[in-house]
Amino acid sequence: MRAMVVQEFGGSPEPAEMPVPAAGPGRIQIHLEAAGVNPYDRKVVDGMLRDRMPFDFPMIPGTDGAGIVTAVGEGVTDFAVGDRVVGKAVAAPLGHGTFAEYTAIPADSTVAKLPDIVGSIQAAALPTAGLAAQDLLDAAALVPSQVVLINGASGGVGSFLVQLAAAAEVQVIVTARPDDADRMIRLGADEVIDYTRGPVADQVRAGHPGGVDVLFDLIAPAETFAELIPLVRPGGTAYSTTFAADEATLHDHGLKGGNLTSTGAAPELRRLLQRVAEGDLVVPIDATRPLTDAAQALSATGARGKTVLVI
Numbered sequence: 001m002r003a004m005v006v007q008e009f010g011g012s013p014e015p016a017e018m019p020v021p022a023a024g025p026g027r028i029q030i031h032l033e034a035a036g037v038n039p040y041d042r043k044v045v046d047g048m049l050r051d052r053m054p055f056d057f058p059m060i061p062g063t064d065g066a067g068i069v070t071a072v073g074e075g076v077t078d079f080a081v082g083d084r085v086v087g088k089a090v091a092a093p094l095g096h097g098t099f100a101e102y103t104a105i106p107a108d109s110t111v112a113k114l115p116d117i118v119g120s121i122q123a124a125a126l127p128t129a130g131l132a133a134q135d136l137l138d139a140a141a142l143v144p145s146q147v148v149l150i151n152g153a154s155g156g157v158g159s160f161l162v163q164l165a166a167a168a169e170v171q172v173i174v175t176a177r178p179d180d181a182d183r184m185i186r187l188g189a190d191e192v193i194d195y196t197r198g199p200v201a202d203q204v205r206a207g208h209p210g211g212v213d214v215l216f217d218l219i220a221p222a223e224t225f226a227e228l229i230p231l232v233r234p235g236g237t238a239y240s241t242t243f244a245a246d247e248a249t250l251h252d253h254g255l256k257g258g259n260l261t262s263t264g265a266a267p268e269l270r271r272l273l274q275r276v277a278e279g280d281l282v283v284p285i286d287a288t289r290p291l292t293d294a295a296q297a298l299s300a301t302g303a304r305g306k307t308v309l310v311i
């Protein structure tokens, strides 16, 4: 099969012919039509998990993918050949990802059938970023009319999170560059702060002297996250998806939250797909590119939603 592979940690994906993975017991084989691109994929290629999980090389990167089930292994009852599905390829050993014509993943992992109305490109953009956004929403248990700040809202997670927060009837403040302000407003933001104009904390405080109830931070390193913490009212909530939160500092400020590790699995993926199918959630696709552009897609910055590789 056609695939993109890296030969070592830190490598750049290159086209290669690889064997088609068999379904195997408990697994489904998926003929992939599209693969979503996430910052996580680059981090895995660069070796973030090298001491925590086994890997196979040549490594096929890619976590998110959508396509058609072409074989089911022994013991699989929830899926059948011909099902249209979307899922995450995260089972050990890593290195058998979605930047390829086929993948084979456990049927009881984060995988779900697609509603007829959801296309495979849309679906492939959903799992990692959409689940992280939905997990943040679930964790924060927003209450209508709260003031919520989303730092780093232009990318994959943020473009889902803005919509989900707006649907929860809170006041949504986002940080983004000016070129993305209109799109942020269309997705549901009430206010867009241009983070290139000066410190975000100062700009937010100027417009909201009472601070915010909830901070979702999708971009800041620890030092910047710490600068934003005093904006959050005591009793409020602050989450980081980049592991920038110091839980002791949050506790000292009387805040809940911390570093969020997305745990959304198949039931949560089905919930997200339902929202997309019902038109409550737009899948924010920035660009589609051919599979052979995987290297450029993985190293690109300045996301405006999601990039999807078409296979």
Ligand SMILES: NC(=O)c1ccc[n+]([C@@H]2O[C@H](COP(=O)([O-])OP(=O)(O)OC[C@H]3O[C@@H](n4cnc5c(N)ncnc54)[C@H](OP(=O)(O)O)[C@@H]3O)[C@@H](O)[C@H]2O)c1
Pocket: 038, 039, 040, 128, 129, 132, 151, 152, 153, 154, 155, 156, 157, 158, 175, 176, 177, 195, 218, 219, 240, 241, 242, 243, 260, 261, 262, 263, 301, 302, 303, 304, 305
């Ligand atoms: N913990 C978890 O379970 C989990 C799950 C999913 C994702 N994540 C992590 O969460 C982070 C965000 O993911 P993502 O998929 O949304 O990434 P992404 O698609 O790359 O988006 C990041 C966005 O931040 C913007 N940005 C860069 N510098 C900024 C700044 N100083 N202030 C405000 N915005 C800035 C970028 O655009 P401009 O540079 O043009 O502004 C880009 O649009 C990544 O580190 C990812 O690995 C963690």
